[in-house]
Amino acid sequence: MSFLQVQELAKRFPGSVAGTTVFEGVNFAMDKGEFVCIIGHSGCGKTTILNVLAGLDAASGGTVIMDNREVAGPSLDRGVVFQGHALMPWLSVLSNIAFAVKSRWPDWNRIQVQLHCQKFIDLVGLTGSEHKKPAQLSGGMKQRVGIARAFAIQPKMLLLDEPFGALDALTRGTIQDELVRICAATNQTVFMITHDVDEAILLADRILLMSNGPNACIAEVVANTLPRPRDRHDIHHDPQYYRVRNHLVDFLVNRSKLYQTGEIARPATAPLVQPGLHGGAETESPGGHKPVNVVNLRH
Amino acid sequence: MAASLRLKAAILSVLLLMLFLAVWHVSTLPKAGASVVNPEYAKLVGQQASTGQKSAFPTPSDFGAKLVEHVRNPFYDKGPNDKGIGIQLASSIGRVLLGFVLAALLAIPLGFLIGMSPLVYRALDPFIQILKPISPLAWMPLALFTLKDSDVSAIFVIFICSVWPMLINTAFGVASVRRDWLNVAKTLEVKPVRKAFTVILPAAAPTILTGMRISIGIAWLVIIAAEMLVGGTGIGYFVWNEWNNLSIVNILSAILSIGLVGMLLDFMFGRLQKLVTYVE
Numbered sequence A: 001m002s003f004l005q006v007q008e009l010a011k012r013f014p015g016s017v018a019g020t021t022v023f024e025g026v027n028f029a030m031d032k033g034e035f036v037c038i039i040g041h042s043g044c045g046k047t048t049i050l051n052v053l054a055g056l057d058a059a060s061g062g063t064v065i066m067d068n069r070e071v072a073g074p075s076l077d078r079g080v081v082f083q084g085h086a087l088m089p090w091l092s093v094l095s096n097i098a099f100a101v102k103s104r105w106p107d108w109n110r111i112q113v114q115l116h117c118q119k120f121i122d123l124v125g126l127t128g129s130e131h132k133k134p135a136q137l138s139g140g141m142k143q144r145v146g147i148a149r150a151f152a153i154q155p156k157m158l159l160l161d162e163p164f165g166a167l168d169a170l171t172r173g174t175i176q177d178e179l180v181r182i183c184a185a186t187n188q189t190v191f192m193i194t195h196d197v198d199e200a201i202l203l204a205d206r207i208l209l210m211s212n213g214p215n216a217c218i219a220e221v222v223a224n225t226l227p228r229p230r231d232r233h234d235i236h237h238d239p240q241y242y243r244v245r246n247h248l249v250d251f252l253v254n255r256s257k258l259y260q261t262g263e264i265a266r267p268a269t270a271p272l273v274q275p276g277l278h279g280g281a282e283t284e285s286p287g288g289h290k291p292v293n294v295v296n297l298r299h
Numbered sequence B: 001m002a003a004s005l006r007l008k009a010a011i012l013s014v015l016l017l018m019l020f021l022a023v024w025h026v027s028t029l030p031k032a033g034a035s036v037v038n039p040e041y042a043k044l045v046g047q048q049a050s051t052g053q054k055s056a057f058p059t060p061s062d063f064g065a066k067l068v069e070h071v072r073n074p075f076y077d078k079g080p081n082d083k084g085i086g087i088q089l090a091s092s093i094g095r096v097l098l099g100f101v102l103a104a105l106l107a108i109p110l111g112f113l114i115g116m117s118p119l120v121y122r123a124l125d126p127f128i129q130i131l132k133p134i135s136p137l138a139w140m141p142l143a144l145f146t147l148k149d150s151d152v153s154a155i156f157v158i159f160i161c162s163v164w165p166m167l168i169n170t171a172f173g174v175a176s177v178r179r180d181w182l183n184v185a186k187t188l189e190v191k192p193v194r195k196a197f198t199v200i201l202p203a204a205a206p207t208i209l210t211g212m213r214i215s216i217g218i219a220w221l222v223i224i225a226a227e228m229l230v231g232g233t234g235i236g237y238f239v240w241n242e243w244n245n246l247s248i249v250n251i252l253s254a255i256l257s258i259g260l261v262g263m264l265l266d267f268m269f270g271r272l273q274k275l276v277t278y279v280e
Helices: A046-054 A093-104 A110-123 A139-152 A169-186 A197-203 A239-255 B002-027 B039-045 B047-051 B060-072 B085-116 B118-131 B136-147 B150-175 B179-187 B192-230 B235-244 B248-276
Strands: A004-013 A020-030 A035-039 A061-066 A078-081 A157-161 A189-193 A206-210 A218-223
Touching (some): A035 A046, A046 A078, A046 A189, A078 B179, B085 B150, B085 B235, B085 B248, B136 B192
Parallel strands (some): A035 A206
Antiparallel strands (some): A004 A020
């Protein structure tokens, strides 16, 4: 049984006649240590799915089971990095992280808390800024504190809600590298929302593609077959890169809207595709992957 | 640039003060030319007043002399109707602080409750809306009747006028704590009491302090009127008593000291407000 199982998840808002269904029939699973990105246009309910996983929002139907337990509310087992960093502006960097650490281990003494916080401040490269207030930090540094805070409670799973959306490209790249490094070091299970196709290819093991909302669903699951370790600087030299990228962009631009109109049938279970390996006998396939499984594209 | 602006402003302030003093001085100058008066009358009321040469309104120098007198000996006590201005101010400040602290003890926890619970908010809103606009002095007779003590009644009036701004600001501050911060607390499974003290209180503190600052200002306005009614001690009573004594110069001293104390109270709360304010 998978570490995380999402079954028949749905979110509906009661309305005058039939109400609005944001998404329904969302099924997916995640293994321990897996990095999954979810991509889709605004309004498809990505953030709602993440909030349901976090326990901050209740679904209208379906279940989420993590580590053999149903998710029924917020928990220290799931760390969240919020879109707008959500740091408390009256606390220093250290105190913001200490707030989380003290919640996780209430019995620890001050020295233990301090040492643990320092470890994660060092990990995200904020050594020397411990006593600064969030207002004194740049956007990228704030988001790093948010990441350090989420990692510091050592959750079983990490939920990232488009954490780099507000950052400039350069800062984003640096923090992405750090995230890759930290995830590799800690074997963290991560579920992340992103709008950035390149970010998904760099970070994810699998990418969930959502059709447009309302009535959204998970249309496809793309296995990211690019070998690890991936490097932001030369990942685009990999022959698989543009095949995966084109597939994702093509989905977002052309196909994501066709599920609403019924031009493409909503799949009961989202098919797993490996566009990186598609048609490419010249590409050495990373060992242990299932045979190529490509859906019929209708255009 | 900023320093020179400050300097210019200070010079202008001093000039305005001097202009004000000059106008005051000129308008209270003794009138020239002695008018003919009955010598018997002059014997009775004093030479200057009988001729109408001296204004009944004190001159700036009269006022200055009186001020020096007050500052030299602020705490003398020569019986119930003749106490130093320092004693009067101290008893007024004491009443204001006591009423204000009692109000804060009620308003801040209750405001927390209202801010956190939409149910309590809706239930209490009609009462607050009706009670808030009532002039605190309207409560005075009721307070005198039920509490049967003029001093306690004055404190009650301060209490009732300080309660509303603190209550409303606390409720507003607590209700508008950013969702994100509450979500952080939720995902960290923070217990309600810890959440109240470590997330909601610091987040709402600037708004709460604003309410406290408004309250102390109103309390200081109201205490003067309240003390005119209840009598006994206090700067408000002093003003009224000096009106009965027709001592304009003492009234002026009291007015100046009321202004100074009010400014000081506001300055103190302004400082406190700065301490808890955070930059987002």
